[in-house]
Amino acid sequence: MTLDAPAAVVLELMTMGQQSAAHLGDLLRAASPASPQQDLAAEILRCCGRVIDALKAAAAASGPKRKAAEYYQETAAAAGSPPPPGPPPPKRRSRGAEAIKEVTSGTTVDGFIWRKYGQKDINGHRHPRLYYRCAHKSQGCAATRRVQRTRDQPAEYEIAYYGEHTCRGAWQPPPQGGAPPPTVVDFGSNSVDASPPASMSQGGWSSASSEVGFEFDAQEWWHDTAAAEEQQLVGGAAPGCYAPDPVMEFLDGCGGWEAVLGDPLDLGGLQLQDFATFQ
DNA sequence: GGCATTTGACCAGG
DNA sequence: CCTGGTCAAATGCC
Numbered sequence: 498m499t500l501d502a503p504a505a506v507v508l509e510l511m512t513m514g515q516q517s518a519a520h521l522g523d524l525l526r527a528a529s530p531a532s533p534q535q536d537l538a539a540e541i542l543r544c545c546g547r548v549i550d551a552l553k554a555a556a557a558a559s560g561p562k563r564k565a566a567e568y569y570q571e572t573a574a575a576a577g578s579p580p581p582p583g584p585p586p587p588k589r590r591s592r593g594a595e596a597i598k599e600v601t602s603g604t605t606v607d608g609f610i611w612r613k614y615g616q617k618d619i620n621g622h623r624h625p626r627l628y629y630r631c632a633h634k635s636q637g638c639a640a641t642r643r644v645q646r647t648r649d650q651p652a653e654y655e656i657a658y659y660g661e662h663t664c665r666g667a668w669q670p671p672p673q674g675g676a677p678p679p680t681v682v683d684f685g686s687n688s689v690d691a692s693p694p695a696s697m698s699q700g701g702w703s704s705a706s707s708e709v710g711f712e713f714d715a716q717e718w719w720h721d722t723a724a725a726e727e728q729q730l731v732g733g734a735a736p737g738c739y740a741p742d743p744v745m746e747f748l749d750g751c752g753g754w755e756a757v758l759g760d761p762l763d764l765g766g767l768q769l770q771d772f773a774t775f776q
Numbered sequence: 777g778g779c780a781t782t783t784g785a786c787c788a789g790g
Numbered sequence: 791c792c793t794g795g796t797c798a799a800a801t802g803c804c
Contacts (some may be wrong), residue, residue, distance in 0.1 A: 590795075613781060615796060628795070632780095643795090782801070789794085 518542040562591065596657035609662065611642060624647060633664040 522538040529535075573764045601607075611629035624646035631638040641661040648655045 575796080616783075617794065620793070788799075
């Protein structure tokens with residue numbers, strides 16, 4: 498099977514997470530025969546298993562085929578290597594180019610800092626399609642993404658990722674004293690009290706304007722503010738791709754599990770019911 | 777003034 | 791020729 502590099506990383510991390518959850522279950526079982534914590538560990542285990550299965554299925558479906566643009570991006574991403582022979586990279590990706598696609602509910606936040614560079618009304622879609630590129634394009638990061646509300650479920654976004662982040666890991670934590678980064682992950686299920694965008698710049702993380710953090714889910718102002726509705730809380734002047742998000746910390750493999758498992762009832766901002774979204 | 781976003785124009789693929 | 795993806799000038803915000 499073949500996996501895109503990001504998918505392979507996710508697969509590896511999910512496998513690690515699965516093992517950690519299994520280990521946690523064992524520890525909890527040794528501590529007490531039956532406890533709600535054990536159920537939680539089992540839940541995490543099941544979720545990891547489902548994600549792993551999905552990734553493997555996607556890899557099997559995609560097969561070994563590679564397109565020219567994809568080949569160029571991968572080879573160009575290799576530091577210092579000369580450009581590969583053949584035609585130069587196309588300035589525009591071909592329509593329907595291969596992408597890592599995902600559908601999210603209520604949020605387009607993925608932990609990266611994106612800069613919007615275009616918006617287009619698409620035939621057959623009520624909502625415009627939004628084009629983002631990595632905020633660190635100047636550093637050579639070629640990652641882009643395309644965000645489109647799904648037709649039947651306006652609360653859901655279909656996000657297609659193109660290219661790979663070559664600026665991974667560039668994010669540095671803010672200096673001490675600042676407010677913590679936005680940690681709310683809005684899955685669209687509990688945003689009844691969502692405030693208008695004017696209130697987004699709260700706390701000590703309000704300076705920049707690239708999107709990171711969370712997006713409100715107030716359908717009331719979706720209809721009127723086609724552009725403003727995409728505004729998302731900013732992760733501050735973070736110099737790297739990654740937003741300071743606990744989930745991304747977890748995905749980054751830097752102690753995320755410890756932090757998450759340290760508080761089984763409030764998983765770093767994620768409520769337990771939010772995990773059900775993934776099932 | 778610097779930076780990010782918006783938006784119309786341009787361009788290339790199908 | 792139509793449509794989708796990107797560019798770049800204009801605009802707004804901090």
